[in-house]
Amino acid sequence: MLSYVIRRLLQMGLVLLGVTILLFIIMKLAPGDPARIMAGMRGTPEVIEAIRHKLGLDRPLHVQYWRFLTELLTGKLESMTFHMPVKDLILQRLPATVELGFAGFLLAIIISIPAGIISALRRNSLIDYSVTTFALVGISTPVFWTALILMIFISVQLDLLPVCGRGETLWGWSILTLDGLKHLIIPAVALSSVLMAMNTRLTRASMLEVLRQDYITTARSKGLKEWVVILRHAFRNALLPVVTNAGMQFSEVLFAGAVLTETTTAWPGVGRLMFEAIARRDQTVVFGLTFLMAFGFVLFYLIVDILYAYIDPRITYD
Amino acid sequence: MFDRLIALDPETLEPKPFLAKSWELSEDGLELTLHLHEGVMAYKLAEDGTVVPVEEINAEDVVFTFEWIADPANASPNMPKVTGWMEKVEALDDYTVKFTLKFPYAPILARLNYFGIVPKDTFLEMGAEAFNSNPVGSGPFVFKEWRRGEILCMVKNPYYWIKEPYLDEVCIKPIPELATAVLALEKGEIDITDMLPAPDIPRLRENPDIVVDQCPSLTYFYVGFNDTLSPYNDVRFRKAVYQSFSMDEAVESIFMGLTGIRAYGAVPPTLWANDREWLRENAALPENDEEAEKLFAELREEGVLPEPFRPVIYTPPDPRRIKLATIIATNLIVDHHIEAAVQPLEWGAYLDLLYRSEEKPEGEAGIYIIGWGYELPDPDDGLYPLFHSDNAIIGSANNMSFYKNPEVDALIDKARSTLDRKVREENYVKAQRIIFGQDYVHIPAYHYIETNGVRTWVHDFKVSAMGDMRICDPFVNVWVDERSSRK
Numbered sequence: 001m002l003s004y005v006i007r008r009l010l011q012m013g014l015v016l017l018g019v020t021i022l023l024f025i026i027m028k029l030a031p032g033d034p035a036r037i038m039a040g041m042r043g044t045p046e047v048i049e050a051i052r053h054k055l056g057l058d059r060p061l062h063v064q065y066w067r068f069l070t071e072l073l074t075g076k077l078e079s080m081t082f083h084m085p086v087k088d089l090i091l092q093r094l095p096a097t098v099e100l101g102f103a104g105f106l107l108a109i110i111i112s113i114p115a116g117i118i119s120a121l122r123r124n125s126l127i128d129y130s131v132t133t134f135a136l137v138g139i140s141t142p143v144f145w146t147a148l149i150l151m152i153f154i155s156v157q158l159d160l161l162p163v164c165g166r167g168e169t170l171w172g173w174s175i176l177t178l179d180g181l182k183h184l185i186i187p188a189v190a191l192s193s194v195l196m197a198m199n200t201r202l203t204r205a206s207m208l209e210v211l212r213q214d215y216i217t218t219a220r221s222k223g224l225k226e227w228v229v230i231l232r233h234a235f236r237n238a239l240l241p242v243v244t245n246a247g248m249q250f251s252e253v254l255f256a257g258a259v260l261t262e263t264t265t266a267w268p269g270v271g272r273l274m275f276e277a278i279a280r281r282d283q284t285v286v287f288g289l290t291f292l293m294a295f296g297f298v299l300f301y302l303i304v305d306i307l308y309a310y311i312d313p314r315i316t317y318d
Numbered sequence: 319m320f321d322r323l324i325a326l327d328p329e330t331l332e333p334k335p336f337l338a339k340s341w342e343l344s345e346d347g348l349e350l351t352l353h354l355h356e357g358v359m360a361y362k363l364a365e366d367g368t369v370v371p372v373e374e375i376n377a378e379d380v381v382f383t384f385e386w387i388a389d390p391a392n393a394s395p396n397m398p399k400v401t402g403w404m405e406k407v408e409a410l411d412d413y414t415v416k417f418t419l420k421f422p423y424a425p426i427l428a429r430l431n432y433f434g435i436v437p438k439d440t441f442l443e444m445g446a447e448a449f450n451s452n453p454v455g456s457g458p459f460v461f462k463e464w465r466r467g468e469i470l471c472m473v474k475n476p477y478y479w480i481k482e483p484y485l486d487e488v489c490i491k492p493i494p495e496l497a498t499a500v501l502a503l504e505k506g507e508i509d510i511t512d513m514l515p516a517p518d519i520p521r522l523r524e525n526p527d528i529v530v531d532q533c534p535s536l537t538y539f540y541v542g543f544n545d546t547l548s549p550y551n552d553v554r555f556r557k558a559v560y561q562s563f564s565m566d567e568a569v570e571s572i573f574m575g576l577t578g579i580r581a582y583g584a585v586p587p588t589l590w591a592n593d594r595e596w597l598r599e600n601a602a603l604p605e606n607d608e609e610a611e612k613l614f615a616e617l618r619e620e621g622v623l624p625e626p627f628r629p630v631i632y633t634p635p636d637p638r639r640i641k642l643a644t645i646i647a648t649n650l651i652v653d654h655h656i657e658a659a660v661q662p663l664e665w666g667a668y669l670d671l672l673y674r675s676e677e678k679p680e681g682e683a684g685i686y687i688i689g690w691g692y693e694l695p696d697p698d699d700g701l702y703p704l705f706h707s708d709n710a711i712i713g714s715a716n717n718m719s720f721y722k723n724p725e726v727d728a729l730i731d732k733a734r735s736t737l738d739r740k741v742r743e744e745n746y747v748k749a750q751r752i753i754f755g756q757d758y759v760h761i762p763a764y765h766y767i768e769t770n771g772v773r774t775w776v777h778d779f780k781v782s783a784m785g786d787m788r789i790c791d792p793f794v795n796v797w798v799d800e801r802s803s804r805k
Contacts, residue, residue: 032666036673036714041690042703044398045714046390054393082466083450092465148497156505163502164493166468266493268468276467281666 034281104191116203138197320434331695347422377409484797536692558613601755
């Protein structure tokens with residue numbers, strides 16, 4: 001296992017390097033001149049050129065890439081439009097994304113996995129139909145619509161929660177304040193609605209598949225208690241695809257943010273930051289954020305792969 | 319957080335004293351001497367939460383501010399707004415500043431309202447980046463904190479030299495989704511928001527806790543044509559497109575009569591020299607399918623309209639402009655069998671297209687929809703950038719049609735370099751009558767109506783045609799009553 005992990009970590013370095021090269025090429029090929037956008041509609045050729053020169057965008061491409069990469073790795077990469085280091089900008093937004101990602105994900109898992117199990121066990125019952133309908137609605141409903149509906153009813157009509165924003169923070173974390181927790185609820189519920197729906201369906205399908213297996217029949221015939229059969233035998237085997245999907249979802253919301261949720265609820269996370277940076281053509285912020293996302297995805301897939309080995313003893317790495 | 323040299327009267331938009339208590343303009347209009355108030359201090363928030371003085375704002379700071387902006391090494395986006403007219407700036411003494419102009423620039427006083435004056439020593443000590451993140455100025459509020467994308471907060475400067483602000487703290491919250499901003503306003507989580515969507519206005523007007531405050535803004539949106547590409551450079555084609563649909567009905571349907579009004583020229587109705595009545599009666603073309611078809615047929619016969627002809631109407635990612643483009647395209651398709659298409663583009667790609675390139679100087683976009691925001695309450699701030707040939711520059715055109723008419727150039731040049739308001743107005747009016755009544759360079763579409771939603775517990779706040787939000791300045795001092803949720 002250790003050698004496997006080391007190998008994967010080394011591969012991670014190569015993957016990340018490849019990501020930076022690909023990203024740089026895409027940024028340079030994309031339409032829209034950053035200097036022109038920063039100069040604004042009244043920018044003259046002189047000021048556009050001055051901005052280009054100040055940001056080093058008139059240097060040869062390989063020089064620009066090397067500068068981006070070295071400054072990224074040493075933490076010195078500066079945002080072109082936010083006038084602060086990219087590292088500080090991301091760190092300022094990351095707690096918000098972590099809070100929203102964890103909250104949305106946990107809420108989704110806590111509800112979706114038991115719902116999926118129960119739905120599979122009570123197949124074709126009223127409970128099953130309710131759960132599958134709920135999942136279908138959840139997948140079909142755009143997250144921004146869900147967020148707006150929650151804001152209208154819960155915030156404005158019932159006056160139970162704030163409408164938008166992040167609220168008060170303590171040491172940069174809103175979950176450490178009551179006001180911050182209140183602000184987190186609607187974005188987390190909106191985000192979890194989509195995650196929940198997908199996980200519920202996947203858990204149900206996976207459980208149904210496993211419950212049909214011969215070893216489940218064997219376990220029952222040996223007189224094991226039903227909850228032992230379900231949780232220790234069926235669920236554990238059904239968990240693999242659920243873990244894979246959950247890992248993907250979690251790394252996506254954690255590192256890519258949830259752009260639609262963040263935009264609709266004015267939640268200041270990295271998803272919204274990425275959207276803003278792309279619109280402004282702030283190449284350094286896009287570069288830094290994408291690198292962070294790639295790092296996060298690769299790391300999480302490694303963790304998921306390791307988890308496989310613990311969930312299913314048949315899986316080994318050498 | 320910063321004061322400017324000149325203020326604008328909120329009603330008339332005329333220049334008024336601010337940091338400059340008085341001024342003289344030389345007879346030839348080339349030298350403007352301003353006399354500053356003495357004892358105006360810049361303040362900052364100390365670590366213990368008290369507001370402390372930093373340095374006095376004087377002539378040296380004014381000189382520094384303008385020279386910094388004009389210096390290409392600083393790559394300020396505001397550079398053209400200074401170098402376009404300023405020859406040099408100097409401090410004659412501690413409280414007297416003299417600007418030497420490149421030409422008699424009539425809107426100079428309005429232009430000086432645009433720039434906040436920065437304390438030189440503090441700026442140099444902190445450096446530009448640090449100052450940008452932690453600004454220090456002489457304004458009625460001092461910087462407290464800025465969590466980018468989340469909130470910017472300022473606390474009151476109790477020692478503000480004009481008047482003590484009533485409000486203890488002002489925060490600005492960026493809320494990207496307009497529907498969310500409206501909900502936050504209805505709940506009372508925010509006190510003021512702008513850009514209220516038209517469909518929400520009737521409902522908000524019935525809310526006893528909210529006032530919908532409106533005034534025509536200094537904006538101009540239009541359908542532009544490429545004056546260097548056939549058939550778009552043929553005035554018959556432009557008139558044919560103009561008459562193929564009803565702009566009046568289009569604007570009504572987009573704005574529901576609430577947040578936009580029909581434009582007939584480039585100068586908004588709140589500004590002088592708008593010539594709105596004449597342009598509406600004599601230049602605007604109502605829908606006339608027969609006349610339009612006659613012109614299209616003539617162009618086809620002469621071979622000016624190629625076969626097949628599939629014009630694309632380009633727009634930015636704005637639902638209102640996309641809707642307008644769709645209306646035009648639909649009318650061309652249905653009534654004139656011209657296979658028009660609508661192509662929304664993201665801003666970066668859109669500007670690349672409109673600004674053209676050395677490789678393709680004639681441009682690719684034949685028809686486009688775009689807008690212009692006036693920064694100054696002066697017709698020059700729209701007519702010169704949009705129609706003067708000086709601004710038909712590959713790579714950064716504001717005159718995106720690349721329209722070049724020496725007669726119009728001469729009229730605009732005359733208007734911007736004389737200080738006589740009557741002469742200026744005459745020349746701007748003549749220029750517009752050629753642009754819109756003869757050459758049909760644009761189809762004027764609409765001016766936004768600046769629309770703010772304000773909680774009734776906010777007092778002394780008025781919507782501004784300039785689009786800014788005045789909280790405390792020589793004319794206003796906003797306050798909130800005990801109903802405010804944050805009291």
